[in-house]
Amino acid sequence: MTILEVRDLQVWFDLPGGGEVHAVQRLNFALEAGQRLGLVGESGCGKSTAVLALMGLLPPTASVAGHVLLDGTDILAGGEETMRSHRWSDMAMVFQGTMSALNPVQTVGAQIIEPLRVHGLSAGPKARARGLELLDMVGLPGALAARYPHELSGGQRQRVCLAMALACRPRLLFADEPTTALDVMVQAQILQLLIDLTSQEGLALVLVTHDLAVVSQFCERIAIMYAGEIVENGPAEDLVDRPRHPYTRRLFAATLDLYGDESPQSIHGTPPRLDQPLSGCPFRPRCDRAFDPCQGERPALAVVGDRHVAACHRNRDTDSDAAAASSSGHRADDLRSAHPAQSSTPIVQPDANGHSCGSD
Ligand SMILES: Nc1ncnc2c1ncn2[C@@H]1O[C@H](COP(=O)(O)OP(=O)(O)OP(=O)(O)O)[C@@H](O)[C@H]1O
Numbered sequence: 001m002t003i004l005e006v007r008d009l010q011v012w013f014d015l016p017g018g019g020e021v022h023a024v025q026r027l028n029f030a031l032e033a034g035q036r037l038g039l040v041g042e043s044g045c046g047k048s049t050a051v052l053a054l055m056g057l058l059p060p061t062a063s064v065a066g067h068v069l070l071d072g073t074d075i076l077a078g079g080e081e082t083m084r085s086h087r088w089s090d091m092a093m094v095f096q097g098t099m100s101a102l103n104p105v106q107t108v109g110a111q112i113i114e115p116l117r118v119h120g121l122s123a124g125p126k127a128r129a130r131g132l133e134l135l136d137m138v139g140l141p142g143a144l145a146a147r148y149p150h151e152l153s154g155g156q157r158q159r160v161c162l163a164m165a166l167a168c169r170p171r172l173l174f175a176d177e178p179t180t181a182l183d184v185m186v187q188a189q190i191l192q193l194l195i196d197l198t199s200q201e202g203l204a205l206v207l208v209t210h211d212l213a214v215v216s217q218f219c220e221r222i223a224i225m226y227a228g229e230i231v232e233n234g235p236a237e238d239l240v241d242r243p244r245h246p247y248t249r250r251l252f253a254a255t256l257d258l259y260g261d262e263s264p265q266s267i268h269g270t271p272p273r274l275d276q277p278l279s280g281c282p283f284r285p286r287c288d289r290a291f292d293p294c295q296g297e298r299p300a301l302a303v304v305g306d307r308h309v310a311a312c313h314r315n316r317d318t319d320s321d322a323a324a325a326s327s328s329g330h331r332a333d334d335l336r337s338a339h340p341a342q343s344s345t346p347i348v349q350p351d352a353n354g355h356s357c358g359s360d
């Protein structure tokens with residue numbers, strides 16, 4: 001069952017001195033109940049902006065266009081009132097940068113149960129009991145409920161934010177770098193909690209992270225973002241073994257190889273500025289496989305494999321692309337062995353826009 005469908009999402013920010021940043025450009029993907037999607041890409045490619053837009057939490061300087069369908073209803077078209085009625089109850093978010101996400105003058109216990117109060121789901125002793133249950137779920141002692149955010153470590157604050165996001169038992173969770181401040185043992189515990197919630201309770205999850213080992217192991221699908229757009233989206237195993245966009249290959253090649261003897265190869269150059277119009281393929285200046293067509297139209301997502309789409313003109317040139325793909329998935333086994341989690345949830349079939357087109 002499709003919970004979320006994002007069609008042609010676009011976000012622009014007005015800049016104070018004039019001009020605008022086109023932070024998210026024609027973003028397309030779909031998410032099923034119980035599915036875990038990893039959203040990956042270099043800093044500034046629009047990951048946080050995209051999930052904040054889906055939650056309706058961007059500042060007033062942002063303009064948003066496109067369609068965000070929650071259970072088939074376009075909540076973006078419904079405006080702030082519709083968004084608010086679903087926010088925290090049906091869809092929730094763990095923000096990147098936990099200090100700014102928490103109120104410094106309110107105890108963490110009060111903040112965790114705030115969504116329950118706002119949505120009229122519970123109050124008083126019942127809400128406080130739920131608050132303690134949530135702290136326990138994220139591996140924190142109940143005594144922390146009486147503390148203020150500055151009295152907690154970064155990792156503890158990150159777990160408080162996760163507890164807060166889970167308070168109303170949402171069906172959809174956007175987690176923006178939820179484990180970056182956690183040591184590996186706590187990270188494994190939190191990832192296991194998220195696996196349990198997705199596989200047992202049908203929570204649909206979008207995990208934003210820079211950690212390719214985590215997404216390779218933990219997510220059923222991976223979507224790679226570049227310059228505001230998803231440029232590849234496929235089943236995790238297939239995408240790691242046979243990346244079909246040159247940027248994805250370079251991203252994996254740039255990853256530290258803990259067990260092998262290959263040193264990481266950084267991607268030369270920088271991503272394009274999003275405050276200027278883009279022409280052709282935005283990855284072209286950094287791509288070792290660029291050819292003439294890349295200067296023309298920006299490539300659209302096209303089917304490159306089973307439930308796998310990528311936006312690269314080279315994919316029309318199937319033979320040479322297959323050779324490049326098979327020679328670049330060399331870190332796949334290392335990445336998968338780096339984390340213990342493994343998926344069991346069925347994966348759906350996306351069409352050329354990354355939408356689901358076959359599901360249970
Ligand atoms: N409030 C804002 N006003 C203007 N530009 C913004 C604003 N927020 C983000 N941007 C710009 O939008 C683009 C995307 O930013 P975003 O924070 O979504 O990137 P990201 O992929 O989450 O990066 P990171 O991995 O560093 O968190 C960047 O160019 C950023 O400078």
Ligand SMILES: [Mg+2]
Nearest residue numbers: 047048049096
């Ligand atoms: Mg971000």
